[in-house]
Every structure is written in C-alpha cells, then in structure tokens.
Amino acid sequence: MDRSTYGWGGVSTGTPAYTFAPTSVRDLKQIFSSGEHKSFLGRGLGRSYGDCALNTDGALIDCRFLNRLLSFDPETGILKCEAGVSILNVNRLLSTTGWMLPVVPGTQWVTIGGAIANDVHGKNHVQEGCFGAHLIALKLARSNGEVFDCSLESNNELFAATIGGLGLTGLILSAKLQLRRIQSLTMKARRIPFDQLSTLFSLADEHFEAWEYHSVWLDPATGCRKGHYIMANHSQRQGNLTWPAKRRIRFGVMAGFPSDLPGRLVMKTGNLWYRRGIRSGAQETTADAVLYPLDRLPDWNALFGKPGFFQHQSVLPTAVAESALDELLSVIETSGQRVLLAVGKWFGPRSSPGLMSFPVPGFSIALDLANHGTKTHKLLDTLDGVVADCGGKLYPAKDARMSPTLFTSGYPKLEQFTQQHDPLFASDFWRRMEQSG
Amino acid sequence: MKRPIKAALVFGATSAIATAYCRILASRGAVLHLVGRDHDALQNLAGDLDLRGATKVSVAVADLCDTEQHKKLVTEGWESLGEPDLALLAHATLGSQSEGETDWKQQRTLIQTNLISPLSLLTLLANRFEQQHSGCLAAISSVAGDRGRPSNYIYGATKAGLSCYLGGLQHRLAATGVRVLDLRLGPVDTPMTAGLSKGLLWSTPERVAHAMDGKLARHHGTVYLPAYWRPIMGVVRVLPDILVQRLGI
Ligand SMILES: Cc1cc2nc3c(=O)[nH]c(=O)nc-3n(C[C@H](O)[C@H](O)[C@H](O)COP(=O)(O)OP(=O)(O)OC[C@H]3O[C@@H](n4cnc5c(N)ncnc54)[C@H](O)[C@@H]3O)c2cc1C
Ligand SMILES: NC(=O)c1ccc[n+]([C@@H]2O[C@H](COP(=O)([O-])OP(=O)(O)OC[C@H]3O[C@@H](n4cnc5c(N)ncnc54)[C@H](OP(=O)(O)O)[C@@H]3O)[C@@H](O)[C@H]2O)c1
Numbered sequence: 001m002d003r004s005t006y007g008w009g010g011v012s013t014g015t016p017a018y019t020f021a022p023t024s025v026r027d028l029k030q031i032f033s034s035g036e037h038k039s040f041l042g043r044g045l046g047r048s049y050g051d052c053a054l055n056t057d058g059a060l061i062d063c064r065f066l067n068r069l070l071s072f073d074p075e076t077g078i079l080k081c082e083a084g085v086s087i088l089n090v091n092r093l094l095s096t097t098g099w100m101l102p103v104v105p106g107t108q109w110v111t112i113g114g115a116i117a118n119d120v121h122g123k124n125h126v127q128e129g130c131f132g133a134h135l136i137a138l139k140l141a142r143s144n145g146e147v148f149d150c151s152l153e154s155n156n157e158l159f160a161a162t163i164g165g166l167g168l169t170g171l172i173l174s175a176k177l178q179l180r181r182i183q184s185l186t187m188k189a190r191r192i193p194f195d196q197l198s199t200l201f202s203l204a205d206e207h208f209e210a211w212e213y214h215s216v217w218l219d220p221a222t223g224c225r226k227g228h229y230i231m232a233n234h235s236q237r238q239g240n241l242t243w244p245a246k247r248r249i250r251f252g253v254m255a256g257f258p259s260d261l262p263g264r265l266v267m268k269t270g271n272l273w274y275r276r277g278i279r280s281g282a283q284e285t286t287a288d289a290v291l292y293p294l295d296r297l298p299d300w301n302a303l304f305g306k307p308g309f310f311q312h313q314s315v316l317p318t319a320v321a322e323s324a325l326d327e328l329l330s331v332i333e334t335s336g337q338r339v340l341l342a343v344g345k346w347f348g349p350r351s352s353p354g355l356m357s358f359p360v361p362g363f364s365i366a367l368d369l370a371n372h373g374t375k376t377h378k379l380l381d382t383l384d385g386v387v388a389d390c391g392g393k394l395y396p397a398k399d400a401r402m403s404p405t406l407f408t409s410g411y412p413k414l415e416q417f418t419q420q421h422d423p424l425f426a427s428d429f430w431r432r433m434e435q436s437g
Numbered sequence: 438m439k440r441p442i443k444a445a446l447v448f449g450a451t452s453a454i455a456t457a458y459c460r461i462l463a464s465r466g467a468v469l470h471l472v473g474r475d476h477d478a479l480q481n482l483a484g485d486l487d488l489r490g491a492t493k494v495s496v497a498v499a500d501l502c503d504t505e506q507h508k509k510l511v512t513e514g515w516e517s518l519g520e521p522d523l524a525l526l527a528h529a530t531l532g533s534q535s536e537g538e539t540d541w542k543q544q545r546t547l548i549q550t551n552l553i554s555p556l557s558l559l560t561l562l563a564n565r566f567e568q569q570h571s572g573c574l575a576a577i578s579s580v581a582g583d584r585g586r587p588s589n590y591i592y593g594a595t596k597a598g599l600s601c602y603l604g605g606l607q608h609r610l611a612a613t614g615v616r617v618l619d620l621r622l623g624p625v626d627t628p629m630t631a632g633l634s635k636g637l638l639w640s641t642p643e644r645v646a647h648a649m650d651g652k653l654a655r656h657h658g659t660v661y662l663p664a665y666w667r668p669i670m671g672v673v674r675v676l677p678d679i680l681v682q683r684l685g686i
Contacts, residue, residue: 004632016632020631023453023475024478062628062631068485072488
C-alpha cells in the first residue's frame, strides 16, 4: 500500500492525483511550470497523524530524496542541509562531532522540512523552545518558480510564516540550523511516580531548574491520574558519541489489517511494561532512550490496521492546566472509552519566530484513542470543548478532525499567516479548516 | 582480481540508488567523480559526500543522452581518478508504459536514455578498463528485463538489451582482470517510482546499496538485488504465457 495516501494515525486518507519526488530545484520548477496541477504540497516522512501532509487530487511533493547535507562547521555547530534530511541521519552523522539538534520530537523519523513546517517541540521546550528557535535561515521555493532565502533579516515575513506554516507557504528546499554541543550520548534520567495530578504539577515546579528534559507518562489503567514524572539531563562528562545502530522490529506488513486489536494489545503491554519498569532515583541511560522511546518499534502505527487511531494533543495554559487536565480525564472516564497512551510535556515562555507555532506556556497532553467511529468523534468533540473553554489549542500535526472554529481561536496570527500562503499550495487539513472557517 | 573500491566514476550519480552507494564509498574515504545532468544537485551531493568522509569529490555536468560528449566525460573521469576501480552506470528513466504504447517519442527517449547512452559509455569504458587490466564495470539493470510483461515491456526491453550487452562484455573481458557486473534490481522506493504503490517485495536505496557494496568488491556476472529476486525471476521466466496475461503483471 502507498503510505503517502495515509496520515500516521491511519484515520485520514487522501490519494493525490500525482506524486513527484524531486532531487533538484530544476525538477521542482518543471512541475510548478507544467500547469498540469491544481495544487501542491510538500511531504516529509509522513509522521503527522492526520491530514496536514495529504493533498487529495493535487500534486504531492515527496521530499525524502532532497536529503543531502550541504555543509557543517564543527567549530560553530552550524549545519546546512536539504529539507528531506531526517533527524535520524543528523543524529547518526553528526553526533560523533559532539553536536546535536537542540530540539527534537519524539521520533527520529522526521525530516527537517517537516520539523520546520510543524515547528516541532521536544521534551525540553521550557529551556530551548521550538525547533524554529534554532533555525537560522531557510530556502523556500514558491509555485511561481521563485526561490527565496528567508531569515530573521531577509524575507522575514515569509520566514515567520513558514515556521509552523504547515507546508502552505511553498516548498522548503534547505535549512541552516544551529546545533548544540554535547559531551556524550549518555544521559542522566530520573523517574518519580506520582499518584495524583496535583503532585505531578508540584513536581514540575520543583524540578524545572535542575533538569532540562521533562515528560510525563500517565497510566491509562488508573484513568490517567497516576503515572511517572521523567526528567533527564545530558551528561557533562565526555563519553560515547556514536549513535547506536539498533535492530528494530517492523510491522509495516500489518498496514491494512482489518482490526486494530494488535495495536491495542501492544499499547497495553507497553503501558504495563512502563508501570513495572519503574526505577526511581537517578540512573544512567542513553539519549535515544530518553528522546525517542517509541522508535524501537518504528512502524507501530501499522498495528492499528484499517481502523487507525486518533491522537488528541492540546496545550492547556499554565494558570488553568491542572483543572483543565482533570476535566479532560473526567470526560474520558465518563465516556467509558480507554486511552491507549497518554503522555505530557511542558511548554515554557520562549517564543518561536513562527506565526503558527503550537506551543504556548502550559501543559501539553497527548491522548491516543482507538477509533470507534461516531462514539470516538463525540468524545473528541467534548474534549475540544474543554480545551476551548480553558483557552487552550490543538496541534495540527496530530489532528484529523478539529473544527475550524477551534483552529481559528487557537491561532491568533492566522490572518497575518494567510497573506504569505502560496496560492497554489494546499493540504487536506487546510481545505478542512477553510470550510465554513 | 579482488580489491576494495577506492576510486569510482559514477554516471547518473544523483539517482537515489547511486547516491546511497556513493555514501557508502564516501564513508570509507573513497575518491569519487560524479556525472549527472543537474549542476546544483551534483554540487549538493558532492558536499554531502565530502561531509561523509570522501577523500575527494569532483563533478561533471552532462546530459548523458548526448553520446557525443561521452568520450570527453570518460577521459575526464580518468584524469580526476587516476585508475578508477569502478565505473557505475545508474542513469535511466522509467517513462509510462501506458502512454508509451501510443507515443513513440516517449519510447525513443527511453531507448536513448536506458540503452543507447549506456551502450555508448560501456564501449568506451570497457576499452579503458581493458587497457588498465583491472577494475570493475557495472551497470544497473532491472528484473523488468527478464521477461516481456504487459505492465512494463518498453522499459523492460531497454534493460533486457543492457543486460544482454553486459553479459557479452563480461565474457569478452573475463581474461583481462576486468570484472563486469549486471546489477539486476527489483523495485526500489526512489524518485523513479514515486507514487507507485509499494508492496512487500520493495526495497530501499540504502538496502540495495548495501547489497551492491557486497557484490561490487569481488563478484562478476549477473547479480540480483535484493537476492530474493533470483528465485522469483526464475519462476517468472517460466510462467506460462496465459498466466502472465491473466495476472497482468
Ligand atoms: C511517534 C511520534 C512522536 C512524535 N512526537 C512529537 C513531539 O514530541 N513533538 C512534536 O512537535 N511532534 C511530534 N510528532 C509529530 C511530528 O514531529 C510532526 O508531525 C512532523 O512534522 C513530522 O515530520 P515529517 O517529516 O514526517 O513530515 P510530514 O508529516 O510528512 O509533513 C508534515 C508537514 O510538513 C510539511 N512539509 C514536509 N516537508 C516539507 C518541505 N520540504 N517543505 C514544506 N513543507 C513540508 C507537510 O506539508 C506537512 O504540512 C511525533 C510523531 C510521531 C509519529
Ligand atoms: N527504482 C527502481 O525500482 C529500479 C528498479 C530496477 C532498476 N532501477 C535502475 O536503477 C537506476 C537508478 O534509478 P533510481 O531508482 O535511483 O531512480 P532515480 O533516482 O530517478 O535516478 C535516475 C537518474 O537518472 C538520471 N538521468 C535520467 N536521464 C538522464 C540523462 N539524459 N542524462 C543524465 N542523467 C539522466 C536522472 O537525473 P536527474 O536527477 O537529473 O533527472 C536520475 O539521477 C536506474 O538505472 C534504474 O533503471 C531502478
């Protein structure tokens, strides 16, 4: 099956009229000028859960082969690379030089272009902000054939709109990024179990100063009211810098399986393993284990087969985060549906140049839910209500069904953004937001 | 003769498969001379290979359908590499079978790119390698050439011609110490196949390049990559006609 017709969650589908994989600007200009296509959209590794990387009936520009590193300066840590380079390859190739991307999402199978277009965040948002905060410049191709060099200094409006711009401002060709120094790939991590939400929030207050990475695992078996608080720091001692090459278990063949049962079972086992695996107190671990715990099973989404699954990721503003989280969990409890996986992160005040960036200071909760049709849609709508009422917002990278109203209320710079929109770029997500939006 | 590949001349270097293979060579510090038709893409690739550890990377820009230029391109290759251990031909185009059936111009482009151009280059390269008494001459062919099938016989015919030529060359050069390889690939997820539905038997440029690497250092003759294509094509070649028609493969 062709993965470029699915979102990562498997729920959103959309077959493009044409798929094209450029390896040069010349290739791109050719398709832009052919006049044969009614719309264009870039696509990276398809790790967005919903429909932001789908372009039904339009031209999909598969960027995976624009994957060359252009230059790297081991003195300054400045990397120039094409947009289809994956975070995995940056890790593999550059960690040995003692440099790493300062902000990474929870999987390495993400392209630099995709990371910019969703202005991704990591577990260290409080300290480092979004991906866009470390982006020095980017090169963007527009459908009229023009190519722009964008940065805070030049074409800054296009720069700001492209960061978090959901691929709608044109095609990102390459990027210039500031990496951060690391002494080794060893990390010190600490897990603290908590048995009520209020403890979770006080733990955060207590530990923000001393630790860089913060994440939360909520135990679905307890209605997500208990869980583990996980903190980590880079080790300051010199040590191993070779990125591990791991054997991974692959499930790609399960895509299209009629049931999501294998997925639900694996999630259950995962949660169980997590609950048992508790070791509090500081322990030595590795960067890949802290940053990309799900990458051990690279295509785990295929286990959800045809039905697929949803992820509802919201950010709840700091002042109301605890009560809003409590309400979200109560709504789920009342619905009788079970969360498959629940993880949380904190967002700090560091702003991104991106007009459409998702993070605002607060607590961000990602809830994975099996797709039970109307019942699940209803539940998700109710969750949206809670998010809207508390002044929160949803993450388009994870969304397959939010309403245009919620989108508009969450992204106040939408109008400013629309002015930079390339008229021929569109996605299924965008068309959905434009409906009655 | 078996010796590691330290200097390679690559035609169609910006192809996904050639790029993946060049990266393996670069990580071992090889010297590379890349030929392709897009200057910027070649420059970017040269930068990438340089970062990955290549000792030296030079590039030449040419439309490889222009056979007039081949002599110059080959000479330049020898000038920048000294005595190359490998010349790899990776350029080709897939075209559209259904359009090609009624469009001779498209068929002709396919024949020019996938057959005439490589044969012209192979002629020159074979003679250079023969004088050198060493080296490896390899071209990427396809399982599509193993049997004429309704789904891709135009492309298949060009690859069948290429494979046949390589087979002959291999025997001609057998006694000279020059190895000739016919790399017969199954379907790979690359720009050439963008938009095609990918099944279980599909491979990736990285996996194919890794397998190629194992073969190019010592083998000669026809190699199927990934290796499971040898038995599969063994069966496809002897399938009764009626089945080929029914399956529409
Ligand atoms: C297991 C898992 C964990 C994750 N964890 C996190 C996390 O912790 N934090 C987080 O922020 N996100 C997270 N994500 C989401 C992921 O980081 C984003 O969806 C990211 O954008 C995916 O990148 P991609 O290369 O797969 O792009 P795609 O999903 O293919 O595309 C994403 C968007 O980028 C656009 N795009 C892609 N390439 C280009 C280009 N060259 N030019 C212009 N536009 C382009 C597309 O049009 C689309 O709008 C996670 C996803 C998974 C599967
Ligand atoms: N992908 C498969 O499923 C598959 C299967 C079997 C065999 N193969 C063979 O593998 C080889 C590599 O292909 P690929 O899959 O890696 O596809 P690819 O990335 O599309 O590579 C094809 C390359 O050929 C180049 N090319 C085409 N016409 C040219 C010309 N006139 N002059 C110079 N260069 C030209 C292209 O250059 P531009 O980038 O400038 O267009 C491109 O770099 C090909 O021989 C192909 O037939 C592929």
